[in-house]
Amino acid sequence: MSTSACYNVKRRSPELITPAKPTPYEYKLLSDIDDQQGLRLHLPVIQFYAKKESMMTKDVDPVDVIRVALAKTLVFYYPFAGRLREGAGGKLMVECNGEGVMFVEADADVALDHFGNPVMPPFPCSEQLLFDVPGSSGILHCPLLLTQVTRFKCGGFTLAVRLNHTMCDMGGFAQFMTALSDIARGADAPSVPPVWQRELLNARDSLRVTYTHHEYDEVISDQGPIIPPEILKTLEYRYIFFGPDEIRALRRFLPSNFTKCSTFEVVTASLWRCRTIALQIDPEEDVRLVCLVNARAAFDPPLPDGYYGNTCAFPVAIAKAKTIISHNSLEYAVKLIRKAKAEVTEEYMRSVADLMVMKNRPHFTTHNTFVVSSLTRTRYEDVHFGWGEAVYSGLLPGMASFYVPFKNKKGENGILVPICLPNFVINTFSRELDSMLQNNDEFVTQPTLPYIKSAL
Template identity: 45%
Template sequence: MASSSPLPAFTVRRGEPVLIRPASPTPVETKPLSDIDDGEGMRFYSSGIHLYRNNPAKEGQDPAAVIRDALAKALVPYYPLAGRLREVAGRKLVVDCAGQGVLFAEADADLTVDDFGDVQSPPFPCFERFILESTTVAGVEPVTRLKCGGFIFGQRFCHCIVDAPGGMQFEVAVCEIARGVAGAPSVTPSWGREIFMARNPPSPSYPHLEYREPAGAGDRLLTTPPSDMVRIPFFFGDREIAALRRRAPASLRNSCSRFELVVACIWRCRTAALGYHAADEVRLSFIVNARGRRDMPIPEGFYGNAFAYSVASTTAGDLLAGGGELGHALGLIKKAKSAVTYDYLRSVADLMVIAGRPLFTLTRTYIVSDVSHAGFKSVDFGWGEAVYGGPAKGGEGPFLGVTNYFSRCKNGKGDVSVVVPICLPKDAMDRFQLEVQALTTDI
């Protein structure tokens, strides 16, 4: 449960940011986002970082120049990413496409890849030094060359226009071009936002707890100053997973995924650690990807937002009952996962229109995104697989302690662990560690 060592003092020498425009002419038009895309909960920038070692086979090649040229070529089929967002009537977002470009910069840092240690989960050390704030739809932030010959590639997308799989689809296209793959990009992008537009008239057909405040008192987590919070990554390997599986009822034991077991454990332990009243409603909200589901009419190459924040809800007392058993939590999680259908997503789109595109609730809600299968580390510009690839930040601002990214790592023996960087008030973290230890101890 240890975090990586702090970085030594270092300097970053960064050039002036420039706009990279599509390499050839692109359509001049205005494209509306879907009513899933432009909810308040999507109106933020998601940042990722990829760390690469030196590759002797690339001697003499500047990664910044390679990525810059590939980016310009990839922006031709992905031209909306070079556009600009604009709000119209009803808080509706559209993209004005005129090849305006994305932000790009080059930098050098007097660090080596090894200085970052064995970083396994966000936040990436000193991430703010390797990304740039921008208002472009997509900002490919500094390509920072390291003194060992390695480099850091940062990227920043407005979440309104891409989700994690969509952003990865674009990055793969850039990588294919950078590596000289014939016929790149291999996946033809599809806008397709009409599939997630509200119906006429809008008619939400589900309760959508994710946008309604839960019953009960306040939430100390939302009022704790950041200086009183502590972040610790927790690793759930084969031993911990086996212990959690034994705490599942026999009817669910063999059908539970690692994600379901870990998130049930954390939801329960987190609720106990924060000391909610027994009658307080507590929620788990997790992202359910709509891609690959049979009833979803999602075209191949779609890179917009295609997921829902599904919700499991109960009282703190009921969640903590049972002396460490996970059956109640697991049953709620499985029910919430199965509830996400195309009709459910259309209902979300309807709600966005009639309710003014609200933000999902944060009160006594634990929000989880599993990025372990996103393929961040496989982003390869020709220098090989990334040493680290994933989100730059953990939950920040109002999301601090509320949201979590689940990722995976391997230890020296090749064993796979689920990694979860938990952030809680200092006193709650002490109890949380004891609760997790109790649930992951063999029974």
Template identity: 40%
Template sequence: MVWPSFPPRFSIKLSKPELVPPKTPTPKEKKALSDLDDQASLRYHMPGLWFYENKESMVGVDPAAVIKEGLAKALVFYYPLAGRLFQGPNKKLIVDCNGEGALFLKAEANVALRKLGDFIHSPSPYLSKLQYNVPGSEGITGCPLLLIQVTRFTCGGIALGVRFNHTMADGYGIVLFLKALCELAQGGSTPSVLPVWDRDTLSATANPNPTCSHAVYDAPSFRHNFSLFDFEWWANKIFNVEKLASQSLYFFFPTILKPIMVRTSFILGPKEIQALRDQAVAQDYGRCSTFELIAACLWKCRTIALQPNPNATVRLTFPTDMRQKSLAGLKLSAGYYGNAIVMQSATSTAKLLCDSPITYAIQLIREAKNKVNGDYVKSVIDFMVTRGRPRMSVLRNMLVSDISRIGMEKIDFGWGNAIYAGASIAAYGATFLERPKSSDDSTTEKSILVPISLPHIYMQIFKREFKKMTSSSTP
């Protein structure tokens, strides 16, 4: 865990929210999203926070003015982000490129950035201050697709809050947009990587026909799975969580369960990652990626903590970025900023997962990763169209998304790289692998920060299992 229990308090003076349209006129047209973009699992607004220390050479320069100008210029190239979504037949999302603009806010904090310490890490208790939720802006259709807030601290440090409609872009895509914003804010005439729409590439044909199974979208079964301390059985029985999960934002903001949740972060440094690697080696397993090791560890520790019925089917879900794979017939441009990810799941009974060595989970993850090819992607797309654009299941499932390698911290609009950049949340059923705050310690670059949200007693079990698994090199 990376911080004590009580974060320091501070207040901010917030300007009136305003809409920033593109700097120059842009095409007025309707553009359909891809059939990966508009699935139910992506119909929410994704938050993120970037933190920057004061820079002497920028004294007297207003960061809000710099970013606002860069935003207006970037929206000329990324003009669909200045529009509004509407829903067509078969739940199809379409962008009305009307140039209304993105939401922009300026704020002043009455505290120095250094006072916040490691509380800038996900899950940041300051998200609602540094990324104000403008009333009426959180809808999927008819609302701004992008919200940016620039907060200045008394020391000259800066917080950049960015919230985007996930149906419009994935993590790589929003980083691409923000890099363009930075380039244009600092005098560039065009982005170094021009944006590409090209959503038809990831849309279904006239006669969609899924050819693969996609268990990640199957609702979990709770029949005959009762166990006295099974939190998810009780949560579904009392709150009907799977039904609630169909609401926008629920997957990442479970308001009904929020009062009983503990949200914190864990850091896996080189020693902890090596301990996991040593276990795989001791079990005569081959080379493992850092993602496989961490995802297997989290899946196993979380399943043990939640104490499901031993016969229950549990899943680990994770995205694969098609930009990083060579897939037949699905070559994407470097400027493609839409959702270029497909989800796949590793599946096991709870008993086998909990009782087996870590290599069991690693093997299941690897097998799921290897299923992704051109045919699988086309099948996912066709599945979305023929099955009403479903969402992933929340219960009996853990989503692990690695955003540590997309360059979030390298968003430089004149104040250098961010000292920390992350999703800022800990969500029940989902986590992000992030880089911790930069420091003089060279191990930071090789460390991974993991935000976790669990009910209190289950979090205590998770901590115990996590410590046991990452501090020992024995199987």
């Protein structure tokens, strides 16, 4: 069946899954990293699982397995069963009241192969696989998790979860999902007990900003909506696979002493260049690249095992557009990315927490900003519920580009990268990237398109 065709999904009425045992009623404050404006959003994660004959023989239902495991897991992760409240000065806290997380049971009239071989995005009618239950999508006073399990007629299924990002980052969510899958397979408790202790990432008593945080620069263009409505309607997604051949092709544009630069750095620098060209940003304007960095390893003493709060930082590489699109730009862009990532220390994170309190938790700058993050080390594909590893695991489309591990039809391991751009420039982006991936030693001539003022 063509992946361009939609399909029918029958859903049962949404239900609230509450903890399997009584849990404490209390208020828990989020950290000053957790409750910044840039994290007050939902992250939609989806995992596809193939059928398993032994499970079908035993007539085991993934909906029942995950529903029961979710209730048991919430005994340990009981703040997820609560609701966010906002206190004085915009401070967020969880009312741990056991109201529960939203759960949707569904059946689709297609088989897993409807989504490709290998399974890969874009997924047709993905909103069918993660239904936006009316009244559930707010940040405050709404369920902190929305979960949907959709069975396919072949015996496979998807697990899609929408996460309130203020509660944890993708590393913390991987910890929760590992606990959920362990309990689904018979464990009595998570192998790593969850730790709250959000005060560990709070601002200091004596506030002091010790870094220049360009990621929170105030830009006049940021005063309106993050994505202007006229641009939002035109957005289109492309997914790009970077395997060994593609990485070698991109490395041709770097000097020999850059042989040790990471795949993330060379791919990100290349995408930043092509994106900047496609958007035809004024050459004299600043362009920013925000790398979401997991700062957990920066703390000394280390954060406790089991801490699942946000430990992500938003270091920014910044340059004039004309510098990023120049023919010798890749080496310079890689250096900027390396420098930005290297800034993330424990003191950097303390400085961010202090800045959040001093400036009322600002949103990171979105004007001319490209946001990227690598999920290649989170091991979501290892989370399984008795049906084996996920055949695909990643985020549903959003404005940021989250890199996920992927194996192509040839069996080559690489990364899959989503790109979101207006439909009237995405072909230009593709043409620029294709020119870098071909055997040409020169970039193609920069196209001439109308200068687009946008927040992308």
